[in-house]
Amino acid sequence: MTRTAPDSELIALIDRVGARLADPAQQRESELALRELYDRTSARLFGLAVRVTGNRDFAEDVLQEAFISIWRSAGDYRASLSPPLAWLGMIVRSRALDFLRRRTSERADTTQELDDFISETVAGDSPDPIATAEASEQAWALHECLRKLDGRQREVVALAYLRDLSHGELAAQLKLPLGTVKTWIRRGLDQLRGCMAHFA
Numbered sequence: 573m574t575r576t577a578p579d580s581e582l583i584a585l586i587d588r589v590g591a592r593l594a595d596p597a598q599q600r601e602s603e604l605a606l607r608e609l610y611d612r613t614s615a616r617l618f619g620l621a622v623r624v625t626g627n628r629d630f631a632e633d634v635l636q637e638a639f640i641s642i643w644r645s646a647g648d649y650r651a652s653l654s655p656p657l658a659w660l661g662m663i664v665r666s667r668a669l670d671f672l673r674r675r676t677s678e679r680a681d682t683t684q685e686l687d688d689f690i691s692e693t694v695a696g697d698s699p700d701p702i703a704t705a706e707a708s709e710q711a712w713a714l715h716e717c718l719r720k721l722d723g724r725q726r727e728v729v730a731l732a733y734l735r736d737l738s739h740g741e742l743a744a745q746l747k748l749p750l751g752t753v754k755t756w757i758r759r760g761l762d763q764l765r766g767c768m769a770h771f772a
């Protein structure tokens with residue numbers, strides 16, 4: 573059974589990408605091969621990433637991660653085991669599923685962190701008038717403490733909780749580095765705890 577010309581060409585490109593692992597002098601040739609491989613396959617692979625993630629922005633991140641994986645693992649590709657597009661598609665699908673798992677985990681972590689803080693500082697629903705008054709005072713105290721946060725820090729904490737956004741989504745929406753967003757949320761919650769302690 574003979575392969576179609578496109579398969580043969582893609583196999584040759586993948587082999588050229590992986591050649592640098594055996595011969596570091598092939599680095600430039602491998603980079604050019606990766607660029608050509610991207611040009612020939614990215615439209616189809618992007619479509620797959622969109623189908624898996626359901627979001628074009630997410631798919632762009634997935635495609636970038638996938639081509640980093642392709643760069644690293646091209647030397648392991650065996651044409652006898654898988655057609656090139658199937659192998660590339662498997663990498664994209666795997667990176668897309670990893671991306672979705674990370675996103676779900678980040679959102680759960682952020683929500684849990686803020687839920688824990690709120691449950692620590694604001695009493696739950698209760699028909700008891702005294703408990704209701706205390707909850708109202710705690711809500712007022714929380715509002716006052718939020719006002720004391722730096723403007724951008726307050727925005728990040730509020731968006732994380734009220735809009736249920738993950739750290740990564742916040743970073744993208746606010747055009748901030750992911751590390752900055754995580755630091756602001758952590759410091760913001762620490763400041764809120766300290767501030768609320770004065771009202772206790």
